Amino acid sequence: xxxxxxxxxxxxxxxxxxxxxxxxxxxxxxxxxxxxxxxxxxxxxxxxxxxxxxxxxxxxxxxxxxxxxxxxxxxxxxxxxxxxxxxxxxxxxxxxxxxxxxxxxxxxxxxxxxxxxxxxxxxxxxxxxxxxxxxxxxxxxxxxxxxxxxxxxxxxxxxxxxxxxxxxxxxxxxxxxxxxxxxxxxxxxxxxxxxxxxxxxxxxxxxxxxxxxxxxxxxxxxxxxxxxxxxxxxxxxxxxxxxxxxxxxxxxxxxxxxxxxxxx
Numbered sequence: 001x002x003x004x005x006x007x008x009x010x011x012x013x014x015x016x017x018x019x020x021x022x023x024x025x026x027x028x029x030x031x032x033x034x035x036x037x038x039x040x041x042x043x044x045x046x047x048x049x050x051x052x053x054x055x056x057x058x059x060x061x062x063x064x065x066x067x068x069x070x071x072x073x074x075x076x077x078x079x080x081x082x083x084x085x086x087x088x089x090x091x092x093x094x095x096x097x098x099x100x101x102x103x104x105x106x107x108x109x110x111x112x113x114x115x116x117x118x119x120x121x122x123x124x125x126x127x128x129x130x131x132x133x134x135x136x137x138x139x140x141x142x143x144x145x146x147x148x149x150x151x152x153x154x155x156x157x158x159x160x161x162x163x164x165x166x167x168x169x170x171x172x173x174x175x176x177x178x179x180x181x182x183x184x185x186x187x188x189x190x191x192x193x194x195x196x197x198x199x200x201x202x203x204x205x206x207x208x209x210x211x212x213x214x215x216x217x218x219x220x221x222x223x224x225x226x227x228x229x230x231x232x233x234x235x236x237x238x239x240x241x242x243x244x245x246x247x248x249x250x251x252x253x254x255x256x257x258x259x260x261x262x263x264x
Contacts, residue, residue: 003255004209004251004252004254004255005119005251005252005255005256006255007248007251007255008112008212008247008248008249008250008251008252008253008254008255009061009062009116009248009252010062010248011216011244011245011247011248011251012058012061012112012116012245012248012249012252013058013059013061013062013248014058014062014241014244014248015032015058015241015242015244015245015248016032016054016055016057016058016061016074016241016245017054017055017058017059017062018240018241018244019031019032019033019051019054019238019241019242020050020051020052020053020054020055020056020058021051021055022051022234022237022238022241023047023048023050023051023054024048024051024052024055026047026234027044027047027048028043028044028047028234029043029046029047029050030234030235030237030238031234031235031238031239031241031242032054032238032241032242032245033050033054033081034081034085034086034102036085037085050077053073053077056070057070057071057073057074058070061074061116064120067116067117067120068116068117068120070116071113071114071116071117071120072113072117074113074116075110075113075114075117078106078109078110078113079110081106082103082106082107082110086102086103086106087103089103090103097159097160097163097164098160098164100156100160101156101157101160104152104153104156104157105153105242105246107149107152107153108149108150108152108153108154108246108249109245109246109249110149111145111146111147111149111150111249111253112146112245112248112249112252114142114145114146114149115142115143115146115249115252115253115256116252117142118142118143118256119252119256140256140257142256143253143256143257144201144204144257146249146252146253146256147198147199147204147208147253147257148198148199150198150208150211150249150250150253151194151195151196151197151198151199151204151207152195153195153246154191154192154194154195154198154211155191155192155195155196156195157188157191158187158188158189158190158191158192158193158194158195159188159192160188161184161185161187161188161191162185162188165181165184165185165188168184168187168188169181169184171222171226172184172222173221173222173225176221187214190210190211190214191211193207194207194208194210194211194214195207198211198253204253204257205254205257208250208251208253208254208257209250209251209254211250212247212248212249212250212251212254213247215243215246215247215250216243216244216247218243219240219243219244219247223236223239223240223243224240226239227239227240
Protein backbone atom coordinates (compact mmCIF):
# COMPACT_ATOMS: atom_id res chain seq x y z
CA UNK A 1 0.00 0.00 0.00
CA UNK A 2 2.98 2.31 0.50
CA UNK A 3 3.47 2.37 -3.29
CA UNK A 4 -0.04 3.63 -4.03
CA UNK A 5 0.92 7.35 -4.04
CA UNK A 6 3.76 6.67 -6.48
CA UNK A 7 1.49 4.61 -8.72
CA UNK A 8 -1.12 7.35 -8.64
CA UNK A 9 1.47 10.00 -9.41
CA UNK A 10 2.78 8.09 -12.45
CA UNK A 11 -0.74 7.46 -13.77
CA UNK A 12 -1.67 11.13 -13.37
CA UNK A 13 1.58 12.35 -14.92
CA UNK A 14 1.45 9.90 -17.85
CA UNK A 15 -2.09 10.98 -18.65
CA UNK A 16 -1.07 14.65 -18.69
CA UNK A 17 1.91 14.02 -20.97
CA UNK A 18 -0.08 11.82 -23.35
CA UNK A 19 -2.93 14.31 -23.54
CA UNK A 20 -0.48 17.14 -24.16
CA UNK A 21 1.20 15.24 -26.99
CA UNK A 22 -2.20 14.53 -28.54
CA UNK A 23 -3.12 18.21 -28.47
CA UNK A 24 0.20 19.20 -30.04
CA UNK A 25 -0.30 16.68 -32.85
CA UNK A 26 -3.91 17.67 -33.52
CA UNK A 27 -3.54 21.38 -32.69
CA UNK A 28 -6.93 21.06 -31.05
CA UNK A 29 -8.42 20.63 -27.58
CA UNK A 30 -9.45 17.04 -26.86
CA UNK A 31 -11.54 15.84 -23.93
CA UNK A 32 -9.18 16.21 -20.96
CA UNK A 33 -9.03 19.95 -21.69
CA UNK A 34 -12.31 21.24 -23.22
CA UNK A 35 -12.57 23.44 -26.27
CA UNK A 36 -12.48 27.17 -25.65
CA UNK A 37 -15.48 29.39 -26.43
CA UNK A 38 -15.79 30.24 -30.14
CA UNK A 39 -15.12 33.95 -29.55
CA UNK A 40 -11.54 33.33 -28.35
CA UNK A 41 -9.10 33.81 -31.29
CA UNK A 42 -6.29 31.46 -32.38
CA UNK A 43 -7.78 28.19 -31.01
CA UNK A 44 -4.99 26.07 -32.54
CA UNK A 45 -2.33 28.19 -30.87
CA UNK A 46 -3.98 27.86 -27.45
CA UNK A 47 -4.44 24.12 -27.93
CA UNK A 48 -0.74 23.67 -28.70
CA UNK A 49 0.26 26.01 -25.89
CA UNK A 50 -1.90 24.09 -23.40
CA UNK A 51 -0.57 20.80 -24.74
CA UNK A 52 2.98 21.98 -24.13
CA UNK A 53 2.07 23.00 -20.58
CA UNK A 54 0.56 19.56 -19.93
CA UNK A 55 3.70 17.84 -21.19
CA UNK A 56 6.03 19.96 -19.07
CA UNK A 57 3.89 19.68 -15.94
CA UNK A 58 3.35 15.94 -16.39
CA UNK A 59 7.07 15.31 -16.97
CA UNK A 60 7.97 17.32 -13.86
CA UNK A 61 5.50 15.36 -11.73
CA UNK A 62 6.75 12.02 -13.07
CA UNK A 63 10.40 12.94 -12.53
CA UNK A 64 9.68 14.48 -9.11
CA UNK A 65 11.27 17.75 -10.18
CA UNK A 66 9.47 20.88 -9.01
CA UNK A 67 6.46 18.68 -8.26
CA UNK A 68 4.76 21.21 -6.03
CA UNK A 69 5.05 23.98 -8.64
CA UNK A 70 3.81 21.63 -11.38
CA UNK A 71 0.90 20.39 -9.27
CA UNK A 72 -0.14 23.90 -8.21
CA UNK A 73 0.06 25.10 -11.82
CA UNK A 74 -2.05 22.16 -12.95
CA UNK A 75 -4.54 22.83 -10.17
CA UNK A 76 -4.84 26.48 -11.20
CA UNK A 77 -5.46 25.45 -14.81
CA UNK A 78 -8.17 23.00 -13.76
CA UNK A 79 -9.75 25.55 -11.43
CA UNK A 80 -9.88 28.12 -14.23
CA UNK A 81 -11.54 25.57 -16.52
CA UNK A 82 -14.07 24.77 -13.83
CA UNK A 83 -14.96 28.38 -13.01
CA UNK A 84 -14.87 30.03 -16.43
CA UNK A 85 -15.93 27.22 -18.78
CA UNK A 86 -17.96 24.64 -16.91
CA UNK A 87 -19.87 26.72 -14.35
CA UNK A 88 -21.39 28.94 -17.06
CA UNK A 89 -22.40 25.80 -18.98
CA UNK A 90 -24.15 24.40 -15.91
CA UNK A 91 -25.88 27.72 -15.30
CA UNK A 92 -27.22 27.68 -18.86
CA UNK A 93 -28.87 24.26 -18.45
CA UNK A 94 -28.66 22.98 -14.86
CA UNK A 95 -31.42 20.37 -15.27
CA UNK A 96 -29.48 18.40 -17.89
CA UNK A 97 -27.63 15.69 -16.01
CA UNK A 98 -24.85 15.37 -18.57
CA UNK A 99 -23.92 19.03 -17.99
CA UNK A 100 -22.56 18.00 -14.59
CA UNK A 101 -20.28 15.21 -15.85
CA UNK A 102 -17.26 17.18 -17.05
CA UNK A 103 -17.34 19.72 -14.18
CA UNK A 104 -17.35 16.91 -11.60
CA UNK A 105 -14.59 15.17 -13.54
CA UNK A 106 -12.53 18.35 -13.46
CA UNK A 107 -13.18 18.57 -9.72
CA UNK A 108 -11.85 15.01 -9.33
CA UNK A 109 -8.71 15.83 -11.30
CA UNK A 110 -8.29 18.99 -9.24
CA UNK A 111 -8.27 16.83 -6.12
CA UNK A 112 -5.33 14.92 -7.58
CA UNK A 113 -3.40 18.13 -8.18
CA UNK A 114 -4.16 19.25 -4.62
CA UNK A 115 -2.78 16.00 -3.22
CA UNK A 116 0.31 16.05 -5.41
CA UNK A 117 1.09 19.55 -4.16
CA UNK A 118 0.60 18.40 -0.57
CA UNK A 119 2.82 15.31 -0.73
CA UNK A 120 5.51 16.75 -2.98
CA UNK A 121 9.11 16.18 -1.84
CA UNK A 122 10.22 18.99 0.44
CA UNK A 123 6.74 19.94 1.64
CA UNK A 124 7.38 18.44 5.02
CA UNK A 125 8.88 15.31 6.62
CA UNK A 126 6.73 12.23 6.82
CA UNK A 127 5.94 11.35 10.39
CA UNK A 128 5.74 7.82 11.76
CA UNK A 129 2.26 6.33 11.69
CA UNK A 130 1.79 6.74 15.44
CA UNK A 131 3.13 10.32 15.58
CA UNK A 132 0.85 12.67 13.69
CA UNK A 133 3.05 15.72 13.12
CA UNK A 134 1.64 18.99 11.81
CA UNK A 135 2.80 18.27 8.23
CA UNK A 136 1.18 14.84 8.39
CA UNK A 137 -2.04 16.29 9.77
CA UNK A 138 -2.09 18.88 6.98
CA UNK A 139 -1.57 16.18 4.37
CA UNK A 140 -4.39 14.16 5.90
CA UNK A 141 -6.72 17.15 5.68
CA UNK A 142 -5.80 17.55 2.02
CA UNK A 143 -6.46 13.84 1.48
CA UNK A 144 -9.91 14.15 3.07
CA UNK A 145 -10.71 17.17 0.89
CA UNK A 146 -9.53 15.29 -2.20
CA UNK A 147 -11.60 12.28 -1.16
CA UNK A 148 -14.73 14.42 -0.94
CA UNK A 149 -14.08 16.01 -4.34
CA UNK A 150 -13.47 12.61 -5.90
CA UNK A 151 -16.50 11.19 -4.12
CA UNK A 152 -18.75 13.86 -5.65
CA UNK A 153 -17.53 12.85 -9.10
CA UNK A 154 -18.13 9.15 -8.48
CA UNK A 155 -21.60 9.74 -7.05
CA UNK A 156 -22.69 11.92 -10.00
CA UNK A 157 -21.37 9.40 -12.52
CA UNK A 158 -23.08 6.55 -10.69
CA UNK A 159 -26.45 8.29 -10.77
CA UNK A 160 -26.00 9.04 -14.47
CA UNK A 161 -25.47 5.34 -15.17
CA UNK A 162 -29.12 4.86 -14.24
CA UNK A 163 -30.47 8.02 -15.88
CA UNK A 164 -28.62 7.41 -19.16
CA UNK A 165 -28.59 3.62 -19.05
CA UNK A 166 -29.15 3.22 -22.80
CA UNK A 167 -26.06 5.30 -23.58
CA UNK A 168 -23.93 3.51 -20.99
CA UNK A 169 -25.08 0.18 -22.46
CA UNK A 170 -23.48 1.18 -25.75
CA UNK A 171 -20.11 1.56 -24.01
CA UNK A 172 -20.09 -1.90 -22.41
CA UNK A 173 -18.34 -4.58 -24.52
CA UNK A 174 -20.95 -7.04 -25.77
CA UNK A 175 -18.82 -10.11 -25.03
CA UNK A 176 -18.83 -9.56 -21.26
CA UNK A 177 -21.48 -11.76 -19.64
CA UNK A 178 -24.19 -11.66 -18.41
CA UNK A 179 -25.06 -8.60 -20.50
CA UNK A 180 -24.66 -4.87 -21.03
CA UNK A 181 -27.52 -3.69 -18.81
CA UNK A 182 -26.27 -5.77 -15.87
CA UNK A 183 -22.85 -4.09 -16.02
CA UNK A 184 -24.40 -0.66 -16.53
CA UNK A 185 -26.35 -0.99 -13.30
CA UNK A 186 -23.56 -2.82 -11.48
CA UNK A 187 -20.95 -0.17 -12.29
CA UNK A 188 -23.46 2.58 -11.47
CA UNK A 189 -24.08 1.02 -8.08
CA UNK A 190 -20.32 0.61 -7.53
CA UNK A 191 -19.72 4.27 -8.40
CA UNK A 192 -22.41 5.46 -5.99
CA UNK A 193 -21.05 3.19 -3.26
CA UNK A 194 -17.52 4.45 -3.92
CA UNK A 195 -18.67 8.06 -3.78
CA UNK A 196 -20.52 7.49 -0.52
CA UNK A 197 -17.58 5.57 0.95
CA UNK A 198 -15.14 8.36 0.16
CA UNK A 199 -16.94 10.85 2.39
CA UNK A 200 -16.84 8.45 5.36
CA UNK A 201 -13.37 8.55 6.98
CA UNK A 202 -13.40 4.91 8.06
CA UNK A 203 -14.34 3.69 4.58
CA UNK A 204 -12.59 6.28 2.43
CA UNK A 205 -9.29 4.44 1.98
CA UNK A 206 -10.93 1.17 0.93
CA UNK A 207 -13.40 3.01 -1.31
CA UNK A 208 -10.54 4.86 -3.01
CA UNK A 209 -8.56 1.65 -3.63
CA UNK A 210 -11.54 -0.22 -5.07
CA UNK A 211 -12.58 2.76 -7.19
CA UNK A 212 -9.04 3.11 -8.56
CA UNK A 213 -8.93 -0.57 -9.51
CA UNK A 214 -12.37 -0.37 -11.14
CA UNK A 215 -11.46 2.68 -13.25
CA UNK A 216 -8.14 1.11 -14.28
CA UNK A 217 -10.01 -2.01 -15.40
CA UNK A 218 -12.12 0.26 -17.59
CA UNK A 219 -8.91 1.52 -19.18
CA UNK A 220 -7.96 -2.06 -20.13
CA UNK A 221 -11.36 -3.58 -20.91
CA UNK A 222 -13.22 -0.59 -22.34
CA UNK A 223 -11.18 2.42 -23.42
CA UNK A 224 -8.16 0.77 -25.07
CA UNK A 225 -10.29 -1.61 -27.20
CA UNK A 226 -12.60 1.25 -28.23
CA UNK A 227 -9.63 3.42 -29.19
CA UNK A 228 -8.01 0.62 -31.22
CA UNK A 229 -11.29 0.01 -33.02
CA UNK A 230 -11.52 3.66 -34.10
CA UNK A 231 -8.02 5.11 -34.33
CA UNK A 232 -9.26 8.23 -36.11
CA UNK A 233 -11.49 9.17 -33.17
CA UNK A 234 -9.35 11.40 -30.97
CA UNK A 235 -11.99 11.39 -28.24
CA UNK A 236 -11.73 7.63 -27.77
CA UNK A 237 -7.93 7.81 -27.47
CA UNK A 238 -8.16 10.71 -25.06
CA UNK A 239 -10.62 8.72 -22.95
CA UNK A 240 -7.74 6.33 -22.14
CA UNK A 241 -5.67 9.18 -20.69
CA UNK A 242 -8.64 10.63 -18.85
CA UNK A 243 -9.53 7.34 -17.15
CA UNK A 244 -5.87 6.68 -16.33
CA UNK A 245 -5.63 10.08 -14.63
CA UNK A 246 -8.79 9.41 -12.61
CA UNK A 247 -7.49 6.01 -11.56
CA UNK A 248 -4.29 7.75 -10.49
CA UNK A 249 -6.25 10.24 -8.40
CA UNK A 250 -8.03 7.39 -6.62
CA UNK A 251 -4.70 5.73 -5.78
CA UNK A 252 -3.27 9.06 -4.61
CA UNK A 253 -6.22 9.46 -2.25
CA UNK A 254 -5.94 5.88 -1.02
CA UNK A 255 -2.22 6.10 -0.44
CA UNK A 256 -2.38 9.42 1.38
CA UNK A 257 -5.30 8.77 3.71
CA UNK A 258 -4.52 7.34 7.10
CA UNK A 259 -5.77 3.88 7.96
CA UNK A 260 -8.94 3.85 10.10
CA UNK A 261 -6.92 2.71 13.14
CA UNK A 262 -4.76 5.82 12.80
CA UNK A 263 -7.69 8.21 12.66
CA UNK A 264 -9.75 6.62 15.41
